[in-house]
Amino acid sequence: MEYSTFWWLLAGLLVIAELLTGTFYLLMLALGAVLGALTAYAGQTLTTQIVVAAVLGAAAVFACHLLRKRSPSRQPASSNRDVNMDVGETVMVEQWNSDGTAQVRHRGAIWTVIGRPGGMPTPGPHRVAEVIGNRLLVDKV
Known part of the structure; x- marks a missing residue:
């Protein structure tokens, strides 16, 4: 078997492994095999x-690592306005319960809200900072 055939098979196996695992770095190693x-x-x-494939594959993996490290970290989905439409919305808290929760009407449903730890629960308008399960974490406006 020709060496080039071996390299193409290796590249194909690396691409298949990347599709199964979702590891982008395997694509860079496949590029080295190509x-x-x-x-x-x-x-x-x-x-x-071997040297050319190893050097290019390692350089591509290192470059991807540096690019990923330099990019800003993503917000968790529970507090990301782009993912969760409730984040940033204003709710009116009429009365707080003794356990630090309250019931509010938001988007046509009754939600349980909790205040941010360390804050004093006071009635009035609050902004949704995060959605934790089926509860809204709110900050006083």
């Missing part, structure tokens, strides 16, 4: 093919 196949087509020795 370059190994191209090096084999160029008639280079097996040692050169």
